[in-house]
Amino acid sequence: MYYAGVDIGSTAAKTALFENDKLIDAFVVPTGWSSIETANTIKEKIISKGIKEEEMKVVATGYGRVSVPYAHKTITEITCHGKGAAYLTGEDCTVIDIGGQDTKVITVENGMIVDFLMNDKCSAGTGRFLEIMANTLGVDIDTLCDLAETGGDISISSMCTVFAESEVISLIGRGEKKEDIAYAIVDSIISKVASLCNKHSEGTNYYLTGGLCECDYIVRSLSEKLKSPVKTNPMARYAGAIGAGVLAQKIK
Amino acid sequence: MNNLPKAFDDFSEARRNSFIKVKDYKDEGEHIVGIFCTFTPIEVIYAAGAHPISLCGMSDETIPDAERDLPKNLCPLIKSSYGFALTDKCPFTYFSDIIVGETTCDGKKKMYEYLNQIKPMHVMQLPQATDREHALSVWKNEIIILKERLEEEFNVKITDDDLKKAIKKCNEERIALKELYSLSKICPPPITGMELHTVLHGASFTFDKDEQNKKIMDMVEQLKEEHANGVRKVEEDAPRILITGCPMGGVADKLIPIIESNGAVVVCYENCSGIKEKSRLVDETKDPVEAIAEKYLNVGCSVMAPNDNRIELMSELIDEYKVDGVIDVILQACHTYNVETRRIKEFVTEEKDIPYMSIETDYSQADEGQLKTRVAAFIEML
Ligand code: SF4
Ligand code: SF4
Numbered sequence: 001m002y003y004a005g006v007d008i009g010s011t012a013a014k015t016a017l018f019e020n021d022k023l024i025d026a027f028v029v030p031t032g033w034s035s036i037e038t039a040n041t042i043k044e045k046i047i048s049k050g051i052k053e054e055e056m057k058v059v060a061t062g063y064g065r066v067s068v069p070y071a072h073k074t075i076t077e078i079t080c081h082g083k084g085a086a087y088l089t090g091e092d093c094t095v096i097d098i099g100g101q102d103t104k105v106i107t108v109e110n111g112m113i114v115d116f117l118m119n120d121k122c123s124a125g126t127g128r129f130l131e132i133m134a135n136t137l138g139v140d141i142d143t144l145c146d147l148a149e150t151g152g153d154i155s156i157s158s159m160c161t162v163f164a165e166s167e168v169i170s171l172i173g174r175g176e177k178k179e180d181i182a183y184a185i186v187d188s189i190i191s192k193v194a195s196l197c198n199k200h201s202e203g204t205n206y207y208l209t210g211g212l213c214e215c216d217y218i219v220r221s222l223s224e225k226l227k228s229p230v231k232t233n234p235m236a237r238y239a240g241a242i243g244a245g246v247l248a249q250k251i252k
Numbered sequence: 253m254n255n256l257p258k259a260f261d262d263f264s265e266a267r268r269n270s271f272i273k274v275k276d277y278k279d280e281g282e283h284i285v286g287i288f289c290t291f292t293p294i295e296v297i298y299a300a301g302a303h304p305i306s307l308c309g310m311s312d313e314t315i316p317d318a319e320r321d322l323p324k325n326l327c328p329l330i331k332s333s334y335g336f337a338l339t340d341k342c343p344f345t346y347f348s349d350i351i352v353g354e355t356t357c358d359g360k361k362k363m364y365e366y367l368n369q370i371k372p373m374h375v376m377q378l379p380q381a382t383d384r385e386h387a388l389s390v391w392k393n394e395i396i397i398l399k400e401r402l403e404e405e406f407n408v409k410i411t412d413d414d415l416k417k418a419i420k421k422c423n424e425e426r427i428a429l430k431e432l433y434s435l436s437k438i439c440p441p442p443i444t445g446m447e448l449h450t451v452l453h454g455a456s457f458t459f460d461k462d463e464q465n466k467k468i469m470d471m472v473e474q475l476k477e478e479h480a481n482g483v484r485k486v487e488e489d490a491p492r493i494l495i496t497g498c499p500m501g502g503v504a505d506k507l508i509p510i511i512e513s514n515g516a517v518v519v520c521y522e523n524c525s526g527i528k529e530k531s532r533l534v535d536e537t538k539d540p541v542e543a544i545a546e547k548y549l550n551v552g553c554s555v556m557a558p559n560d561n562r563i564e565l566m567s568e569l570i571d572e573y574k575v576d577g578v579i580d581v582i583l584q585a586c587h588t589y590n591v592e593t594r595r596i597k598e599f600v601t602e603e604k605d606i607p608y609m610s611i612e613t614d615y616s617q618a619d620e621g622q623l624k625t626r627v628a629a630f631i632e633m634l
Contacts, residue, residue: 063625078629102622113633115607118626 002056005244006042006071007080008064010100011127012211013038016084016241017046021249025049026238035064043070057251059244063101072251077240082106082113084243085207088233094203096193096222096230097239098210100127103193105200117200125192127211129161133185136168137178144182145215151183164188186221194225208232209239256478259471260447263454270305270457271343277303277459278347283406286348286371288333289356290529290551291378293395293544297352298418299410300402305344306456307351309333310502312615314341321366327586328502328615330359337370345371350405352398354378356555357588374401381556382549392545399541415540421461423533428465429455431472433527436519437573440486442479445493445518446508452526453501486517491634492574496522496566496596497581498589502615507581510624514631520573522566523581528552531565554588562592563599570604577634579627580610607633 003018008031017025027045031038039060047053053070060068061080068074077099085095086108095106103126107115119125134144154176158164164185171181197203206228212218213236223230235242262269274284283302287294297304309332318335336342345351354376355361364375376394379387399410432451435442451468458464493516500507500523511518522528529551535543552561569575578600582589593610600608609630613619 063621076625076629076632078625079632113629115601116629116633118622 002051003245003248004046004056004058005080005084005241005246005248006039006058006060006062006068007077007238007240007244008035008038008060008062008067009077009240010063011131012100013042013062013064014238014241015042015046016238016245017049017051018245018249023242023245026235026241028237031064035067036069038064039068039070057248059248059251061240061244072248075244075247078104078106078116078118079113080240080243080247081209082108082116082243083111083246084239084241085209085236086111087242087246088235088239089205089207089231091205093205093207093231094197094200095239096197096206096208098125098127098189098193098208098212100131100211102126103196105197105203107201107203115201117196119192119196125189125196129164129189129192130185130212132161132165133168136165137172137181137185139178139182141212142215145186145217147179147182148186149183149217151177151179151181154180154184156184156188159192186218190218190221190225193222197226203228206230207236209236211237213237256471256474259467259474260450262467263451266454267457270459273459274303274305274343274347283349284344284347285402286345286351288351288353288360290524290553291354291356291376291548292352293398293548295415295418295422295534295540295544296395296399296402296410298421299399299414300406300408301414302349302402302406303459305348305459307333307336307342307345307348308499308501309336309342310615312502314339315615322363325585326359326363327357327498327583329499329583329586330363332502332615334363334367337367350374350402352376356553357586359585372405374398378555379549381558382561383558388545388549391549392541395541395545412540415544416536419534419536419540419543423536424465425455425461426530426533428468429527429530432468432475433520433530435472435475438479439492439574440484440488440490441492441517441519442475442483442485444485445512445521448518449504449508449521449525452521452530453504456525487515491516491576491631492519493517494520494522494566494569494573494575494578495526495581496562496578497610498583498586499524500581501525503581503583503613506617506620507611507613507623507627510620510627511579511631514628516577516631516634519575520569522562522569524553528565531569554592557588559592563595566596566599567604570600570606575606577607577609577630578604579630580608582610582612584612584614 005016007014013031014028058071060071060074061077065074081097092109097104103119105117134141156164156167213232285297285302285304286307287304294304314335315331317339318331337345350372352374353364355378379390534547597608
């Protein structure tokens with residue numbers, strides 16, 4: 001039997017495929033305008049791998065989870081990220097997921113989610129914030145992180161994305177170095193995420209999931225802010241999908 | 253015959269039906285007293301021959317009007333209530349001869365200063381805590397001052413006997429309601445959380461309490477009978493939720509369906525739109541003023557610091573209702589409840605050893621999507 005976890009996020013849709021309890025594949029496609037279309041693209045991709053629809057159980061998660069017509073079950077991204085991280089680490093941990101729309105901190109004990117906290121309505125401290133700021137600087141997110149590594153010394157004071165954006169524009173206008181502005185942007189999001197972590201509880205064994213897990217600089221500065229090592233894994237961007245795939249194995 | 257659906261409808265229509273009733277009362281020369289809070293000793297109002305009615309604002313419709321006078325970052329209940337008074341959109345406020353408020357939270361007591369310019373007001377000074385001996389005597393005095401004010405306003409004399417009768421009447425209502433909400437102790441409960449809210453909420457807007465008590469007792473009988481006949485509205489294994497926190501009249505229609513459509517059931521409302529006040533009776537054997545003072549001073553509201561009574565009541569309820577998870581509902585900018593979340597979280601997760609979640613929300617629909625995800629994740633965790 002095959003099990004698929006489909007995680008439709010606000011910017012990227014991730015899929016994890018299991019053959020019985022073995023993870024055999026994971027892939028990402030961009031979430032387009034229509035979540036349903038994205039979901040169908042994913043289905044075609046799975047079928048093109050020679051897997052038949054009848055021999056597969058699907059759990060959908062993420063903010064577009066309701067738009068996956070072929071899903072057998074929908075489960076929130078909070079539960080799935082927790083389960084996915086538990087699968088990847090195999091130990092108790094505090095999961096930090098910086099998503100496109102929201103950021104969550106999830107406590108996992110014995111493979112179970114025991115507590116979680118999510119940011120408020122506002123987009124500061126989420127992937128969306130980085131994306132908007134990278135756009136303003138005219139670079140992509142990876143370049144932004146690379147630039148940030150060599151910058152320093154300035155900071156952005158506004159918590160609100162809209163105000164922060166105009167702050168960045170005026171920093172550019174003032175002729176500040178791109179590296180320094182990039183540093184300030186990353187510092188701002190990391191502080192927001194760290195304060196969410198601190199509000200959540202005394203975290204142990206932090207584990208970063210989501211699209212930013214491959215950015216070394218983010219992982220390092222988050223560890224510094226939290227004064228505690230943050231682990232991650234290149235597969236951690238698929239944590240939600242992996243968790244959904246793990247939970248699909250429980251469908252009868 | 254099963255007339256339960258109609259009985260529930262009666263309660264959900266209670267507020268609207270009372271609009272007409274309130275006008276009839278006024279036409280007949282009777283008096284209406286508007287109230288905002290669970291601390292208001294309604295027995296004194298009944299004893300004055302008047303009708304108490306809840307004025308708590310529950311819709312965001314009047315908030316923009318209120319924001320002309322009040323700051324934006326204030327609790328929606330305060331803004332909405334004030335807005336209704338300002339715009340004459342609430343018939344209860346409009347027909348109230350006098351409004352009784354208390355110095356509870358800062359936002360409310362300052363709002364009363366402005367409300368006083370629109371309507372006659374009487375503000376009772378509530379002690380900040382229960383642990384000093386003088387707290388009770390202060391509150392007793394306040395009850396006497398309220399009594400005197402109502403006597404003067406309505407040109408009546410309130411005797412001890414009047415007070416005792418009113419105490420009895422209010423206790424009867426509390427007992428009847430308890431029969432109903434206690435049904436949720438059964439597993440699975442014979443009544444959904446939404447139905448339970450409808451009745452508890454409706455009861456704060458009805459005038460004829462004898463009729464109401466009868467309706468409730470009928471309802472209890474029918475629900476028991478249905479349950480005995482094997483009718484199940486709620487799944488056997490539905491996680492059982494206790495709701496605590498701010499009064500939730502204005503967010504109930506948004507929140508309760510989210511909880512219950514995700515497979516859980518609300519078995520208990522510990523808050524002011526629920527049973528916070530109703531769960532304790534006024535002692536009928538004591539001096540009436542003393543008994544009333546004692547009862548209301550001990551309402552476990554977060555405006556009291558410390559607020560041990562809330563913990564005590566929650567502790568009992570969590571055990572009695574076999575609660576699987578607690579949701580603390582905070583209205584945006586309610587500082588006292590918001591600050592208290594930490595203590596409640598520690599108590600629930602450490603002493604009671606069950607999951608806890610707090611949500612901060614307001615009367616708008618803007619956060620519905622996020623609430624759905626958070627509540628669903630919480631229920632998946634149970
Ligand atoms: S929560 Fe406190 S202030 Fe608000 S109605 Fe209840 S008792 Fe009154
Ligand atoms: S909910 Fe909080 S802020 Fe609002 S009126 Fe009640 S105690 Fe005051």
